[in-house]
Amino acid sequence: MVAIRLEGLGARYGRAQVFEGITTDRLPGGELTAVVGPNAAGKSTLFKRIASLLSGPGTVHVEDVRPERRAVCYMPQDTGANAVLTVYESVLLAAKQGGGWRVAEHELRAIDRLLEDLRISDLAFRDLGALSGGQRQLVAIAQALVRRPEVLLMDEPTSALDLFRQIEVLDFMRRTAASEGMAVLIALHDLNHALRYCTRTMVIAEGRLVASGPTDEVITPAMLRDVYKVAARVECCSEGRPMIVVDGTA
Ligand SMILES: Nc1ncnc2c1ncn2[C@@H]1O[C@H](COP(=O)(O)OP(=O)(O)OP(=O)(O)O)[C@@H](O)[C@H]1O
Numbered sequence: 001m002v003a004i005r006l007e008g009l010g011a012r013y014g015r016a017q018v019f020e021g022i023t024t025d026r027l028p029g030g031e032l033t034a035v036v037g038p039n040a041a042g043k044s045t046l047f048k049r050i051a052s053l054l055s056g057p058g059t060v061h062v063e064d065v066r067p068e069r070r071a072v073c074y075m076p077q078d079t080g081a082n083a084v085l086t087v088y089e090s091v092l093l094a095a096k097q098g099g100g101w102r103v104a105e106h107e108l109r110a111i112d113r114l115l116e117d118l119r120i121s122d123l124a125f126r127d128l129g130a131l132s133g134g135q136r137q138l139v140a141i142a143q144a145l146v147r148r149p150e151v152l153l154m155d156e157p158t159s160a161l162d163l164f165r166q167i168e169v170l171d172f173m174r175r176t177a178a179s180e181g182m183a184v185l186i187a188l189h190d191l192n193h194a195l196r197y198c199t200r201t202m203v204i205a206e207g208r209l210v211a212s213g214p215t216d217e218v219i220t221p222a223m224l225r226d227v228y229k230v231a232a233r234v235e236c237c238s239e240g241r242p243m244i245v246v247d248g249t250a
Contacts, residue, residue, distance in 0.1 A: 001181045002029040002064050002150040004050075009058035011042070011049045018042040022058070022209045027200065029150065029181040032174055034194035034215065036187070037204035038228060043187040046204060047074050047153040050185075065150050070098075073149035075140055077156045077187070087131070087139050088124040091115070094143035114142050117172060133160040141169065145176065152177075154186045158193070166190075170197045191219055195234075195242050203227055216242060225250045 003026040010020035019042045027033050035043050048054045051074035065071045083090065091111050092103065115121045120138050123131065131139065137160040144152055154173075158166040174197050177184045185202075188194050194201050194215055201218040203211040205227045211218045216234075224232040224244070231247040 002062065002066075002183055003027060004151050004183050004185075005061040005063070006050070007059045007061065009046070009049055009056065009060065011045050011054050011056040013045075017207060018045045019204060019207045019209075020057070022046065022204075024202065024209070024212055026063075027183055027185070029183045030178050031199040032170075032177055032184045032186055032197055034188050034191075034198035034201040035185055035204065036189070036191060036194055036201060036219075041204045042207070043204055044077055044155050047155055047185070047187065050074075050151075050153060062151055070147050070149040072151045072153065073144050073147050074153045075144040075155060075157060077159070083128060085128055086125050087120065087128060087142075088115075090128055090139060091142045091146050095146040097147065111142075111146060114146055118142055118169070134162065134165065137161060138165070138169070148180065149182065151183045151185070154184065156187050156189065159189070166193065173197070191224075192243050195219055195244070219244070 005026045006024045009022040011018045062071050201215040229250045231250045233245045237243050
């Protein structure tokens with residue numbers, strides 16, 4: 001199964017350094033890893049650096065990529081829709097990106113299934129430009145998944161979704177990561193989502209990786225105080241799941 005490992009990764013825009021020296025253990029396929037940190041910490045920049053959209057020091061190791069699979073796919077935070085395409089056309093284009101233009105029956109069936117799984121089949125023949133922000137975000141998830149990457153980098157994929165859809169999508173991503181053996185890194189602001197869905201969590205702050213490991217060991221009152229400047233507790237809900245209770249600013 002695929003695994004991704006970062007070694008001494010750094011990034012800068014011009015003379016402004018965003019982060020340096022980011023090194024991780026192996027992040028294995030089949031699991032979700034949360035990438036968290038305050039605004040402007042560098043989460044999107046880290047994803048761009050991993051996807052080689054930015055150059056910089058350090059190495060991204062992606063091991064055991066299956067020959068027929070794409071190694072890394074980046075789903076950006078901003079899912080603008082300038083192209084005059086229907087939802088179905090846009091997902092089909094994403095599937096064929098970088099490959100031949102012949103379309104096999106099984107590829108069309110895979111797109112149908114994906115739209116059904118994300119419950120957006122009813123949008124298939126709507127123009128992208130006529131969708132709501134949340135609908136566009138669901139289409140962007142379909143465009144990313146149809147490429148069947150080994151490593152998927154999702155930049156705040158649920159930021160425009162209502163509560164029901166957030167839970168539905170993160171549940172779906174967890175199941176898909178497990179069934180496809182895909183390593184999924186998700187930038188999140190909702191740390192309760194990280195606690196609930198992500199096996200591991202990486203915390204970026206002040207230009208470096210300040211914590212990385214099993215989510216329940218990383219998301220602690222001390223981290224919330226030091227990184228997010230909030231006084232908070234991690235308590236178990238009535239169903240035994242950990243959740244964050246924020247008391248105020250630290
Ligand atoms: N294209 C760019 N040119 C110059 N600086 C940039 C560019 N993109 C981002 N930055 C800067 O790099 C830093 C990190 O930005 P980044 O978008 O990676 O943070 P983030 O953790 O994803 O933030 P947020 O949680 O607010 O989305 C910020 O200071 C930002 O202003």
